[in-house]
Amino acid sequence: MGSTEDTTSTTYSDASSSPTQPLLSNPAPTYPYPYPDPPPASEPEPTQFLQISYNYGPRPIKDLPFLLLFSLFALSTFAFGIFSSVNRNPNSSSVSSFSYDSTTASCVKNATTSSTLRSPTFLPLPNSFALHSSSSSLLKSLIWTLVITLIISVPFAFSVLVLLKHYTKQIVYVSLPFFVIVPIFVNVYWFVACTVSSTCDEKFPLAYRILVLVFVFVIIGVIVWIFVVNWHRIELTVRIIGVAADALSRNLGLFGVLPALTLGLFVYFVPIVVFLVLARLNGKIVAREEDGEYYCVWKQDSWVPAYYALAIITMFWSATAMVEAQAYVISGTIARWYFSKDGSSLKRSLRSSLRNAFGPSSGTICLSGLLICVVRFVRAVVDNAREDAPGMVNLILRCCVNALLAAIDFLNKFTINFAAITGEAYCTSAKMTYELLRRNLLSAVFVETVSTRILAGIILVLSAIYAIVVCVILKAASNLGVDSYFIAVMAWVLLIVVLGYFVHVLDNVIDTVYVCYAIDKDKGEVYKQDVHEVYVHLPISRNSRSASALVARTPLVV
Incomplete structure (x- = not known):
């Protein structure tokens, strides 16, 4: 009896903690029966999902009501x-x-028109020509700097992609010290510059300058501490970024399609903005009484504010839907590359993703964009309410609401990934997402946070170095003086925007590759061996670890 109990216990523990256990399905538990014949297997639950895979075939239209509502x-x-x-x-x-x-x-138009008075001609002030010359020189330098920055940013982004693909480790480890060096340099520079300047010294006392200096150094110390604590994760993050850069380099068509979609959104916004300007011209001139006297005033039609609300909601919804459509196109293109066999053609992957995004899954994208729009609106309302209702209760409510909204954002991101891969409706994709992330929550958080922070840091460092170079060139080649700092800051902002867009695309690629890896693991297949060699080292979810330990330690009752 003892040997039977031991054998059965070992079999049950091994089966429950098997690494090939599917992630998306909940298999029926294997109960240790001491009897020769176990009870018949029960029917599968209707909520149990099948194993998912990339849907190559024609996809049915999903979430049609939300597409009709958006239309x-x-x-x-x-x-x-x-x-x-x-x-x-x-x-x-x-x-x-x-x-x-x-x-x-009523109000009537005057029959006689007043004579047009000739405006007096003012002689220019003595320094007006110098002021005009200085402003035109500043504007000319600013325009040329921004144009050159915009032209350079495109090959610069491709260079960063190539470097991240082939020299990820070197780029990350070279950039990490600059995460600390650049803030220290800026902190010391502004302190010294403000001390030397008499105007800044008078407006900003020394005690306050020292307080700000120390506060910034404390923040830098916290950054260093975060690096030290998470140093063991840097190597894994480096490999994850390298895999994502390799996947993106094999689908460079995304860099042409995604900006085209953004440009199309702006073209779509132009007539709406024109309509908003012309809508305020709808009304009539009416008489108004004040203190016994009548005046003629302009009165807008009652429907104009309602149209403003309709147009603004449509613009916000369109913007969020376009963001989700871009994420859908990225996910669909990368997923098709991932699940394709070596040597197969990928020319139609981007075209197929676009056709699915603006065809069968357009309702899903509209629903996802609507949710994001609502989340952004609620978050703005909560942030604006902090001054109206101060207190501990308000602080707790804001923390709870922000946590809920962050969870919705997190779940929605992977829901779009699933919808792009499978073509399922939004709710079905959300359920499948939950089934996957329920056992891999910490891994997903790790993939999203650590890699994103490092990429953002690299972009900030590269942009800061570029801004410093621009400032030095302007100081040496022009007489702009203090205005050179302003031009360098504007160039830095423009480069940040372009490279930030590149990081946004790379973040979506990282999320998609993670989901594809989870699907592979769920099916027990390996489509991309190099991806498995990296993602297999992701941290194990605590829920999965505790569940496995509980099953292994549960004694058998005979």
């Missing part, structure tokens, strides 16, 4: 916008030419 908002915005532009009042800007007529009790 209704967009068509209504354009329809009322056209109506507002056609029916605008041409007298909206000439209220002063109307006067109150007591006989008709």
Whole structure:
């Protein structure tokens, strides 16, 4: 009896902690029965999902009601916008030419027009020419610097991608010291510059300068401490970034399509902005009584504020939906590359992702964009309410709401990945996402946070070095003086925007590769051996570890 008990216990523990156990499905537990014939297997639950894989075939339309709702908002915005532009009042800007007529009790246009007075000609001030010359020189230098920065940023981003693909470890380890050196340099530089400048010294006392200096050094110390504590994770993060850079380098068409989608969004916004400007011209000139006297004033039509609300909601929803569409295209393209066999053609992967994003899954993208839009709106309301309702209760409520919104953002990101891979509806993809992340939550958080922070740090370091070089060149080649700092900062901001977009794309690639690896592990297959060699070292979820330990330690009751 003892040997039977030991054998059965070992079999149950090994089966429960097997590394080939699917991630997305919940297999029926194997109970240790001492009887010769176990009870018949129960029917699978209807909520149990099948193993997922990339859907190459035609996909059915999902979440159609949300696509129709978005179309209704967009068509209504354009329809009322056209109506507002056609029916605008041409007298909206000439209220002063109307006067109150007591006989008709209304405002009528004056019959006589006042003579046009010739504006006096002012002689230029003595220093006006120098001021104009200085401003034009500043504007010219700023435009040329921004144009050159924009032109350089494209090959610069490709160079960063190539370096991250082939020399990831060297780039990361060379950039890490600059995470500390650059803030220290900026902190010491502004302190010395403010001390030397008499104007800054008067407006910013020495005690406050020292306090800010020490505070910045404390923040830098915290950054150093974070690096020291997480040093054992840096090597894994380096390999994850290298894998994502390799995947992105094999799908360079994304760098042409994604900016084109952004440009298309701006073109879509142009008529809406024009309609918003013309909508305010819809109204009439009416008489208003004040202190017994009548004045002619402009009164907008009652529907104009409602149209403003409709147009603004449509623009925000369109912007978030476009962001989700770009994430969908990235996920679909990378997933098709991942699940393709070596040597197969990938020319149609990007085209297929675009067709699915703006075809069968357009309703899913609209729903996801709507959720993100609502989350952003609620977060803005909560942030603006901190001054209206101060106190501990308000602080606790804001923390809870922000935690809930962050969880929705986190789940929504991987939901779009699943929808791009499988073509399922939003709710189904969310359930499948939960089934996967429930046992790999810490791994997903690790993939999202650590790699993103390091990439952002690398971009900040490279942009700061570029801004310093620009400032030195402007100091040596021009007489702009203090304005050279302003131009260098603007160049830094522009380069940050371009490289930040590159980091955003690379972040989506990292998330997609992670999901593809989880699907591979769920099916017990290996499509990309180099990806498995890296992602297999991800931290194990505490829930999975504790569940395995509990099963292994549970005694058998015979």
